[in-house]
Amino acid sequence: MHTLSSPLKSILGTNTQHLQLLQSVGVKTVEDFIYYFPRAYTDSSGITPISDAKEGELQTFSGTLSNFFSKKLPGGRQFTKALLTDDTGGIELVWFNQKFIMHQFKSGMHVFVSGKAKLNMRKLGIASPTVEHKREEQLHTGRIVPIYHETEGLNSKWIREKMRPVLNEFLKQIEDYLPEPIREKEKLIPLKEAIEFAHYPHTVEDLEAAKKRLSFDELFLLQLKAIHKKWLWQHSDASKIKKIGINKEYLQEMLGNLPFQLTDAQAKVLTEIIDDLEKDIPMSRLVQGDVGSGKTVIAGLAALSMIKNGHQVAIMAPTEILTKQHYKTLYKFFVQYGINIQQVLGSTPTKQKEEIILQLKTGTCDLVVGTHSLIQEAVGFKKLGLAIIDEQHRFGVKQRDTLKSHGGPHLLSLSATPIPRTLAMTLYGDQDLSVIDELPPGRKPIETHIVPEKKRKDAYNWIREQVQKGRQVFVVCPLIDESDTIEARSVAEAYEELSNHIFPELKVEFLHGKMKQEEKDDIMGRFSNNEIHLLVSTSVIEVGIDVPNATIMIIEGAERFGLSQLHQFRGRVGRSDHQSYCFLFTNKESQTSTKRLSAMVKYHSGFALAEIDLEMRGPGELYGVRQSGIPDLKMASLTDAHTISKARQYAIKLIENDSNLSNFPLLKAKLDKLEAVYIND
Numbered sequence: 064m065h066t067l068s069s070p071l072k073s074i075l076g077t078n079t080q081h082l083q084l085l086q087s088v089g090v091k092t093v094e095d096f097i098y099y100f101p102r103a104y105t106d107s108s109g110i111t112p113i114s115d116a117k118e119g120e121l122q123t124f125s126g127t128l129s130n131f132f133s134k135k136l137p138g139g140r141q142f143t144k145a146l147l148t149d150d151t152g153g154i155e156l157v158w159f160n161q162k163f164i165m166h167q168f169k170s171g172m173h174v175f176v177s178g179k180a181k182l183n184m185r186k187l188g189i190a191s192p193t194v195e196h197k198r199e200e201q202l203h204t205g206r207i208v209p210i211y212h213e214t215e216g217l218n219s220k221w222i223r224e225k226m227r228p229v230l231n232e233f234l235k236q237i238e239d240y241l242p243e244p245i246r247e248k249e250k251l252i253p254l255k256e257a258i259e260f261a262h263y264p265h266t267v268e269d270l271e272a273a274k275k276r277l278s279f280d281e282l283f284l285l286q287l288k289a290i291h292k293k294w295l296w297q298h299s300d301a302s303k304i305k306k307i308g309i310n311k312e313y314l315q316e317m318l319g320n321l322p323f324q325l326t327d328a329q330a331k332v333l334t335e336i337i338d339d340l341e342k343d344i345p346m347s348r349l350v351q352g353d354v355g356s357g358k359t360v361i362a363g364l365a366a367l368s369m370i371k372n373g374h375q376v377a378i379m380a381p382t383e384i385l386t387k388q389h390y391k392t393l394y395k396f397f398v399q400y401g402i403n404i405q406q407v408l409g410s411t412p413t414k415q416k417e418e419i420i421l422q423l424k425t426g427t428c429d430l431v432v433g434t435h436s437l438i439q440e441a442v443g444f445k446k447l448g449l450a451i452i453d454e455q456h457r458f459g460v461k462q463r464d465t466l467k468s469h470g471g472p473h474l475l476s477l478s479a480t481p482i483p484r485t486l487a488m489t490l491y492g493d494q495d496l497s498v499i500d501e502l503p504p505g506r507k508p509i510e511t512h513i514v515p516e517k518k519r520k521d522a523y524n525w526i527r528e529q530v531q532k533g534r535q536v537f538v539v540c541p542l543i544d545e546s547d548t549i550e551a552r553s554v555a556e557a558y559e560e561l562s563n564h565i566f567p568e569l570k571v572e573f574l575h576g577k578m579k580q581e582e583k584d585d586i587m588g589r590f591s592n593n594e595i596h597l598l599v600s601t602s603v604i605e606v607g608i609d610v611p612n613a614t615i616m617i618i619e620g621a622e623r624f625g626l627s628q629l630h631q632f633r634g635r636v637g638r639s640d641h642q643s644y645c646f647l648f649t650n651k652e653s654q655t656s657t658k659r660l661s662a663m664v665k666y667h668s669g670f671a672l673a674e675i676d677l678e679m680r681g682p683g684e685l686y687g688v689r690q691s692g693i694p695d696l697k698m699a700s701l702t703d704a705h706t707i708s709k710a711r712q713y714a715i716k717l718i719e720n721d722s723n724l725s726n727f728p729l730l731k732a733k734l735d736k737l738e739a740v741y742i743n744d
Contacts, residue, residue, distance in 0.1 A: 067094035067236050074232075075225060084217040093233050096226070100261050100277070100697045101209035101219075104270060107177045108206050114151035116180045116187050123177045123204055125149060125197075129170045133162075147176055154180065155188040164194075173197045175204035193220075200263075202227060207264045226262055234259060240729035241280060245713055251276045261698070278699040282489070282706050286714040287730075288737055289492025294718050296493075297344040299471065307448070309337050309368050317367055320399065321360070328501035329357050335497050336365045336475065340449070346473035349455070349491050351481060352499030353669040354634025355506065358477045361499070362451050363393050365475060370402060370429045374448025378432045379466055381457035383408050383580060384587065388609055389453065390432045397430065407433035407442075410580045417441075438465040447472045454478060455491070479634070480627055481669035483677055485704035488711055500670065509637040511645040511664045513621075522646055523565050526615060530569060530596050534641065535613040538599040539632050541623045552619040552648075558599045569596040576601060602628065611639035621647035621663075622656035626676035629660075630669045655679070677702055 065074050071092060072082050085091070090099050107123040116122060126149035133143045143158045143165060156176065158164050168174065178192030195204045202208075202223045211219045239246075239254040246253075252260075252272045260273035314337070318325065325333065332350055339346035352358040366376040378393075380386040390406040397404050405419045405428050416436070422428035426445035431437065447469045455476040466474075476494060487496055514522050526536060538561065542553040554573050562571035572595045574586050590598050591610050598613075602624075616636045621629060629647070636643040647660050662675050699706070717724070724731040 065093065065233075067092065067097070067233060069093050071096055074229070077225065080216060081221070084214055088212060088214060088217075093229065096229055097233060097237070097258060098697065099211065099222070102212050103210040104264070105177075105208045105210060106267070107175075107204050107208050108266075110175075110205065112151040113147065113149050113154050116154055118180050118182050118187065121177065121179050123175060124154065125175055125205065126153075126173070128156075128168055128172045128174055131165060131168075131170055133165055145170075147174070155186060156192050156194070157188055157190045159191065161191075168194060168196075175201060177204040177208075200227075202263075207267065207270060209262055209264075223262075230259060230262060238729050240727070240733045241283070242717070242727055242730065245283075249279060249709070251279060254280070274698055277697070278703065279706055279710060281696050281699040282703065283710040283713060284733065284737055285489055286492055286707070286711040287717065287734055289489075290711075290714045290718045291722075291724075291734060293347055293493040294722050296471070297347070298722075307340055307369070307372050307374075309341055310371065313371055314364070314368055317364060323503065325360075326357065326499075326501045326503060328352075328499045329361055332497040332499055333361050333364060335495075336361065337368065339495070340365065340368065340473055345471050346475065347494045348474070348497060349476045349478065349487065349494040350497045350499065351478050351487065353481060353502065354479050354631060355638060356479075356499040356502055358453075358479065358499060359389060359392055362453075362475060362477060363396055366393075366430055366449060366451065367397065367400065367402070369449045369473070371400075372448070374446055374472075375423065375426065375428065375444050376430045376449045376451065377437055377444070377447060377466065377469075377472075378430070378451040378453065379437045380432070380434060380453040383410065383434055384583070385453065386432055386434050387584075392609075393430070393432065402429045403427060404430040404432070407431055407436045408580075409434055409436055411436070444469050446470070449473045449475060451475045451477065454480070479669075480631065481673040483670070483674050483702075483704075485707045486677060486701050489701055489707055492711065498670075500668075505640070506637060507640075507642055508667050509616075509633055509643045509645050511633065511647065513647045513649065513660050513664060516648075516650045519648065522617075522648075526617075526646075527566065527569075529615060529644075530566075533593075533612070534615060535590065535593060535595070535610065536597045536615040536617060537613055537632075537635055538597055538617045538619065540599065540601060540619045542601070554599050554601055557619060561597060561599065566597060570594065571597045571599065573599040574601075602632075609638060610635075612641075614639070614641045614643040616643075616645040617648060618646065619648050620650075621660055622649045622651045626659055626662060626672040626679075627669070629663055630672050633663070634669075 069092060071085060071090065074093060075082070075096075085096070088099075090096050105121070107121075109123065110125045111122040113124055113126065116124070124147060126147045128145050128147060130146040131143070132145070133141065135141050141160055141162060143161060145156045145164075145168070146153050147156055174197060175195045176189065176192045178189040180187045180189050193204055195201060203220055209219065209223060211222045213219060234255050237255050237258060241251070241254065254276065257273040257276035260269040261277060264270035264273065336346070336348060336350075339348055350358055350361065362378070366378070369376050378389060380389055386406060386408060390404070394404055403422070405422065407416055407419055411419075419428060419431065420442055423431060424443045424445055436442070450466045450469070450472045452466065452474070455478055474494075476491070482490065484496065484498070530536065538557055540552050540554045540557050554575050558571060558573040572586050572590070574583060586595070586598070589595050590613075593612055614636050616633055618624065618629060618632055624632070633645040636645065645663075647663060649656065649660065659675075659679060662672060666672050666675075701707075717727075721727070724734065
């Protein structure tokens, strides 16, 4: 007997090519096929009298075929004509190079026809229409027609034809795993009904009910997976930690030693972290904050609190530039407390790295700042109490989990990439969320301007004046070298033009990710010391570079970047009392790019820009959805704040009351299957 887990090839009458094409889009089993939901729908359910046919509109007609005629054209092409008539009139149908039409349809047949009418020789006709025999259940016309994700050789019509018998045979095997109280409270239709209506809705109401149910399921399962994962980690033997009593008087002393006062937002987030650190289950918290909002300071205070309570702290960053920046910042602050702080990089000499690893294992190193090197097999800790991951979206799920595996430490993640709150709850649902949504006082908003090609010369003249006043300039390009296929200024091209033709009297250097580490360090050192006026770079400067005297950011080909990345670039300036500026150079003025760049001018908040970016480009491209262990969503949207919030609350309540889902075996089986996908990813 065939089941939902049976290979599709065992029940689907088709050729090897179709099966391979289905496998290429992740469809291997009967269940995969059933859950291969349409990406869109065309409403052809309304029948238009032929006399009411309108040019250029997609319409559906019902009538009788007659007057078939076929003829070969010069060059081997062939066209076929037929007449469709109803009680109100007739309309001509035309097909090109579709010989099978004469075999599939004959005069006198009653059919449905869908297509766009076009005026030709004062007569309305329909070219290449969709034609379907009248039958008990229409599949392609005369109904709300599902449109599937297609690939060459695999079209929606073929999928619709194959889907109907599969549903007829296997839909009865689908079991509804959603707890009945949730389904009733949210007024969700049964799962079998939702799947049927998703593929073959009879009405718009059917379709909306199916979307509501299937969207909720996808988001609920994601939240349940995240909450369950968090519960398992916090209650595992490896994560049983001794309750820590943070010395509040000592913390106040540390705050008093800061050269500034924490903002209200910083103080609130620090309190949330300290409260977590005093619990007997490990913290799992994500701190989001705009560029320059002071996340590193908060992380440093949390780290020092842990160290003074006898624990070690590890900070992992995605790049050597950012790692060195953190080490430099924290060293200045920690040196007064006699803290042994070390850094481990990919470029650290082997002997030195071995010495640092020995210090970590014996407990003589209190704080280590490093790149991916921290999750190598050789690295170990005597008593790791707090793991801090910066720019956590730059690391894979398994990389983050590796650092957590060292004795089940408290976990604090930082992100300067603003993510809308509801999306963060999905991408990082196994973590509590804190937001620093307030910049330190005294920071001047960065003036942002769109510079079309015709204004480039004027911008250069103004920039020259600023450099002569002592300021420095970043120039970001989307490419390292020139490209024959991509119209964008490269680092090499911009460097040659700026250094030889535009600013020959100034010191111009370039920087990109393919350079040796020593070269990058030398250039950044000289730029920090104001020995370089203009630094031309790729997106390598997106994070981790802090040069207060650099007050001008030029972004070449700005239309090629998303809003969140543009905002990251802009955050490299505006770090001093001087007014800073960001120039968006563009030679493309499409409606989409104009809207995106105009938002940069209007909004200074990274969170506001993130919302717009999410709306325009979607979460997959922006936040590496697959890297976060989230399977592709078929019906739900990661921008559906209302459903995400509801689904999360149900998931939390369910795990709190029944952590192993013992009372919900079908839901447990579904969750186990989802987590298997997560692990394999």
